Amino acid sequence: MFRTILMWVLALFYAIAGYFHLASPDGFLAIMPGWVPYPKEVVLLTGVAELLGAAGMVQPFWPHLRRAAGIGLALYALCVWPANINHFMSDMARSDNGLGLGYHVPRMIAQPIIIWLALWVSGTTNWPFRPKD
Template sequence: MRVVLAIFYTAAGIAHLLAPDQLLAITPSWVPFQRQVIFSTGLFEVAASTALLVGVQRKSAGILMALYALCVWPANFKHAIEGIDLPYISSSWWYHVPRLAFQPVIIWWALFCSSAVSWPFRPSRRNLLRH
């Protein structure tokens, strides 16, 4: 699961670095320094993916990736509500509804893959101590 998440984040990071103009279209207007934010988030996604796979900072990377996924959710809503066309991404609600609904799973996935949370698959330490 960790490798798949790192691949997705790396691909998104590369897209941020190589195609910032398309991402500007879905960036909410209240975000300051939009071009710089898109560039910085691209670097972050690549660096966090690397840390998630090989770094001693795996847990920190997962927590930051989860927070990042929460912070970009407004761009996903803008993309859906305004029906903005992006290359290789559908503007159909058949894409947007699952995409918006999946964002909490992405947040959990980053936390789980980094061992920041163990729910629901691994028993907590507290439960292990009781038995």
């Protein structure tokens, strides 16, 4: 039951993020590393990926699609980590320290947890929990 609740929470998180990537891309463009080609298109495509991943996660009919969505969202979270690191570095370089360590450190710690959570709630992994016999 706990896994199902967290699956819905994660899907809602990704659906909201996907919406904002499409509706208000400027904030995401501001933290995009300079080496990313076609940054606006990347932001829009990441929004679509988040929405599709969220939908795939909560659909009730195809367990394999749920696992694929979980793997896709985990890979997505891994791939956007450089933008989060870029945001951390550029924000902390500001004279006022931007959002500060109280925002950025938990965000950096949360990233691997979000990656694992996408895999766990989708049933891709049971680690570190043992299945019940």
